[in-house]
Amino acid sequence: MKTIVVLGAGLAAAPLMRQIMRTTVLTRNNLKMIVVAPNTHFHWPIAMPRVVVPGQMADDKVMFPLEPIFREYPADKFEFVLGKASALDPSGNIVTVALNAGDNRAISYDTLVIATGASAKDDMPWKVLDTTEKTVERLHSLQRDIKSAKTIVVAGGGLTGAETAGELGFEYAKSGQKDVYFVHSGDLPLAPPVLQSVRKQTQTELEKMKVKMVANTTVTKATRMGRDTVLELRAADGSTTTLTTQAYIPTTGVTPNTAFAPASMLNGHGYIKQTTRLQAEGHADIFVVGDAGSLEAPKAQNAEAQTIHLIKALPLHLDGGALPEYQVNTKDVYGVTLGRSRATGQMGGFKLFSFLIWYVKGRFLGTDYAPLFAAGKKTMMTTFEK
CATH class of the missing domain: 3.50.50.60 (FAD/NAD(P)-binding domain)
Structure with missing residues (x-):
């Protein structure tokens, strides 16, 4: 039995887990997936600037329990480990996990996906705070x-x-x-x-x-x-x-959640050095998606694009095939909501109308589809088969 280990259960990981389980793990006899994360709930960061305003949004609009989502997978093919990666030994294909309940566990992998994301500085809940x-x-x-x-x-x-x-x-x-x-x-x-x-x-x-x-x-x-x-x-x-x-x-910005990785895998800012095939440099069996990687700025749209690419590429890797190259995004896209009625932003070199950004983003800040995102059935731009 070969094991795919996914570190993280956030924006980059959620769609990847479901789609790889459905298209690959559940259709093959020799595969299983282990997901490692310290949080019991999926956290929707896009809406947090509105959530901090008292009375605007309930917690359950931005935090979704993972247990009901994972329950649909058979125990012999899927395991959720509640804990945080504390060390990585790429030469031995082992990741050590500090369990939330205490003690440590060493997990062997054949393929590792690092989707640990980043933490907001100053102990702020823009991202998950440990648990x-x-x-x-x-x-x-x-x-x-x-x-x-x-x-x-x-x-x-x-x-x-x-x-x-x-x-x-x-x-x-x-x-x-x-x-x-x-x-x-x-x-x-x-x-x-x-x-x-x-x-x-x-x-x-x-x-x-x-x-x-x-x-x-x-x-x-x-x-x-x-x-x-x-x-x-x-x-x-x-x-x-x-x-x-x-x-x-x-x-005041974010810090990548990469303290578990050997220093040789990190760049000067603490991000995992990432190739255009979304592999960790020098490690063909380790993939990186989202804010933990060095390839693109830590933005939700970049994490989404990398995840969608890896959903298609990972089965090729498991079959020993050549990996397609990921196309780095060169078009700057920003949507800035300003209160509950105004917005601004751009696509490439063009400024967008306030109403357009308010309609697409500002009305709900993604909370209208966040439950589907948490379940891995949708991203911001892509809807998968249910």
Whole structure:
């Protein structure tokens, strides 16, 4: 019996698991799959900027239990191991797993798929925080802070920061209920390759909602003092000031979940070095998809494209066939939701209409199809056979 081990159960892994189980593992006598992940629920990150706003979306709109999804697979062909990869020995084809229940387990593989994704910095629930329980606990704590706050500060000028500032501005700032600040290091929100016109519209829409923009500034320190958090801010000219808030929401990027991998497999930023056939460099039996890999920026659309490619390529690999090359995405596509009624974005060098992005993304932030994504039956752009 040959074993496919999949590390991760998130955006990149969910469609891959179901489709490889259906098309390959269940149709062959000599294959089984083992999935390793520390989370009991699939986490839908696209909607999190709206979920953090108290009362907007229930937990079950963005977190879906894995057990009912995995239950349909026979035990002799599929196993779910609740734990986190802690070490990888590529020469021995063994991954060591730190089990959630305690102790360690060594798992042998014939083919390994690394889809461990990335974690949000600053202990924020934009991504899974180790376990589902920790993620829910942190989310609810953040919602309580926001609900009772008079002043809210969002820090970090990327997509998550802009969307979160938009949701909070729509809910609180434009009506004067709460002050919402958006601290970002550039002259405008977002950054190239996002078009200048898209960046300007993002700022304009946030200002219309009375979000207080603090440009060319970074948060250098956050100190909790009772219910308040005192932020030390440094401007681009080197000057410093402080800002007191009751809800501090950093959106300062991600760290790849690759600490288990040997240093020789990682690039200088901690991502697994990934070939255009989605294999780990120098390891023909290890595949990498999504945010853990070095090939493309950690974005949901890139993870999806890589996963769809591997769904087709992995059976060829198992049969000893030549692998097709993955085409790296060269067209920049962004959809930025700004509150519950406005949006902006681009496709390549063209700015898109606000209504189009609101209609496609902003109405539901993908929660209308997230259950199907969790079950591996759909991605953002592809629907598989049920």
